[in-house]
Amino acid sequence: MIRHILFLLISLQPILLLGQYDIKNLEKELDLLLDKEEQYHQIRLEKINKLKNNLLFKRNSTQKSLFDIHYQLFEQYQKFQSDSALTYIYKCQEIIGQENDSLRIKLQLDLAHLYSTKGRYLEANEILKNISPQTIPVMLLVKYYDTYLAFYSHYGQSNNNNIYYRQSELYRDSLLQYLDPNAISYQIEIATRDIFAGNRKKAIEALEYILQNKNNTGEYTALVSYLLGIAYKQENNPEKQKYYVLRSAIEDIKNANKDNASLQDLALIYYGEENFDRAFKLIDKAIKDAIYCDVRYRIIEGTTFYPIINASYQAKINAQNKKLLFNLVLISVLTVVLIAGIIFIIKQMNKLSAIRSQLSQTNSQLLQMNRQIHKNNIELSEANHIKEEYIAQFFDMCSSYIEKIDVLRKDVIKKANSNQIKELIAELKSTKVIEDEVAELYHNFDTIFLNLYPSFIEDFNSLLREEEIILPKKNELLNTELRIFALIRLGIDDSVKIASFLRYSLRTVYNYRTKVRNKAIGDREEFENLVKKIGNIDRK
Template sequence: MVYLCAMPFRYNLVYFLILFIPCISRAQADSTAQVLEEVFHAKDKIEQQKIERLVVLKRRFAQERMPTRKLDLAKELILAYRKYQVDSAIHYTQLYRQLGEQLTDSLVVNQANFYLASLYSSTGKFIEAENLLRGIKRSALPNDLVPAYFEAYTAFSSHYGQSSNNEQYFKLSERYRDSLLNLLPDTSLQYRIALATKYLYHNRETEAEQILRSLLLKTDDRYTERGLIAYLLGLMYKNKNDIDQATYYFSLSAISDIRHVVKDNASLQSLAQCYNSHGDIDKAYQFIQAAVNDAAFCNIRYRSLENSSFYGIINTSFQEKELAQKRALRQNLIVISLLSMFLVLALFFLYTQIKKLRRARIELHQANAELKKLNTQLLLSNTNLSESNHIKEEYIAQFFDICSSYIDKIDEQRKLLLKRFAQKQYDDINKILKSQDVVKNELEELYRNFDIIFLNLYPSFIEDFNQLLRSEERINLKDGELLNTELRIFALIRLGITDSTKIATFLRYSLRTVYNYRVKVRGKVAGSKDEFEAKIRDIGEIRSF
């Protein structure tokens, strides 16, 4: 019963792992691709840092006077240059051997010869490399140098086999590797990498993968060998035609090679092939170009031969893609040009419409301004008309009051004369008729009534009138006085009576008196004398009606 219950759980776990593991692999691949892109773009900066370290190391080597310390510095330079620039590595290896010869140190001389043999074979100088190796007697070597002897022969055979594509030298390289494995400690990193390489050569991929995965977990980017470990894993998956996994491991290898500035690398070329298989021509061209440049800079002959065989294929694909892109670009330019022409025509049409609209707006604005002006004039006319109507109404009402009052006074005068006549008081009648008091009183009453009516219509007239005069010439009225003669003359002008003859008749003055008053007041004006009477006609706020 317990077994039956455990079965669904086990199947679910297996199903979960089947679904989840590919997701993890895809996430790892994406993350690695991103890191590779960042490191690749920082390639020049990383190399510059290495160059600066080499400059310091070379300066120390040139300044060092102690032979033993100079030997150590020369070895550091050899190791720094051997995967970066072979010609410089050869130069410092030769100096290293000369120092050994000066110190009669056969160990240093033999070690330098092993270094030189490997470097010569990597540059295609196989005769020189072979002469060096044959000049070394294995029996005379100390035990510490025997592994280096087999390592040099392994490298020589491998390089020559790659350059000549001679299977016999690959087999010879395997025999030297077997001899090397017999001498190396089985726990050393060099031993395990050599063993995994041997397994790969003999198609024992499961055992090789187990070793390489273990080494990859135990190493990080501090180890220069990490690039080779990842490359061998990528090569194994490439042989299985698993391009995704091959790309992932080649990417790890390239990251390590770039960080350690290893120009003698196979990772970039292999990455280019993988991306070319995926159809990503841009990246394929980018990596193969970098691989070609690295091989040329490092002067590794067999790398240049390998790269040249793939460069043509990838470059052709890249050129075809560029031609396709240019054709597409040309077509897009034609379409854009046509669209631009339509856009220019549309803009021209829009511009003409905007000009018409602007012209219509200007005309409308002018019409509105003219209409506003007419409205203002109409409002002014209406105001003047209303004012005139109000003045007429005011004066008609006062006229009827005065006429009624005059009728009453005439009637009283008639009754008084009739009474005097009845009493035969002819002298009194004659006296009344000859008296000017009545006329004088009536004139005063007339002026007073005019003043009252006018100030009732224009209560601010006196104040506004004084504002037009200089401050020292302003009019001050006596107590009880509403208007004086000067103000009364200009009050009539305010009402529209500008003719001096009419003003003289109304006020019962001579024409010269009116003229003199008008001239006298104009001489007191603060502003323009010519505009004075025009301003008089506009002053005085009419009482609200």
């Protein structure tokens, strides 16, 4: 009998360890993704920039083509950066005007959804009140009820009022009447309703089926995993809750989805496990994502839990510091005792043993110091590499100018000695040399500046209206307007200094600056401050 029980336990051990093993693997994957999250962020930006580049080549395309690209940009920004999403919704509205009622209503619903995400509930409510479900096309009823559902859900999360949660569930019922029963979105909405209605086992079965059917999951993986985490939390199954919330968080990071709930929920799970390091790291990222995307209800939720997690995290740090201090004192006492013992022993040893001991200690310290110096030298070498490159270029330019001045001096002496006064005067009056040198100076400046800020032209034009972008000619690196604002980016914003450098009149420089400011997308008074931030990671 005992042998049968032992055999059964041994057989079940892999199954019992499977959940824990998967969670550990998912935690490793999450840590790896958090370290590389900037790469996924850049991938999302590359998709957006590709669409923006398409706009540059399709400025004269059909209205439909322009609308499609602007709407794709809105969709890319929707869960990434809501302010930019708002900009492209406005542009979509400008493109279609009042001609297409169906598209106009669709954009109004998108705008209402975006407003509720950003916490602009009055504006969202005003839009929704002005849209009657009896007057909109049937194909937009799904979007209409989904928008109302999101509006009341966001509003409920902002003030934690169950009245609005109940209202959102009523709109979910209306939404389900118009969704295709065979669609994944219908199955997810049904499962979501079952979760909040208490039919959790039915919801779990449906959601796990969707997740296992990999051909149908795709973009829904993060959402379905998150809903399973909620269901298992209500089922008091913390292991499976953690497993699915981890999967949801991993998908959110891979998609650079800044409007996410998984990181915050995961932070609370680790807080409950008293893993305060992970909890703090995740809640900090969750809040940063919410702020970057400007999702108000996420910010409110995150900042509610942040002080609690931060307090526990700081308490842990303080406890560790106290422990370190205690260990330091203990080590210090032991060191004193050890030194006293060494002194006693040294007195009993002959001079040769004392010298060898001292040399051994000194060599050990020198080796450690040499390693530290070597490490510091490597860091300094890397830090100074760029400086050395441009210092070398500066000396090369200076040497070139000295050589040219010397050649000019010799030429002047030669002509003076040969009494070629007329030729000498003609040469001195000629401005060709100055013009050539100025052109070379500007070329060197343009080259060095674009090496420092390779995306300057693209970033600069992103601050201007589409029809007003400034591009250099075929054989130019920078033109006059770009060069003026390149100097401003370097901190030279005094028109007198700019005029002196570019050899223009003060009025000309002033006119250029004013003309370009008038082309700005946003506030003209803030335009030059935005130019000064070009090249900074956190410019947005």
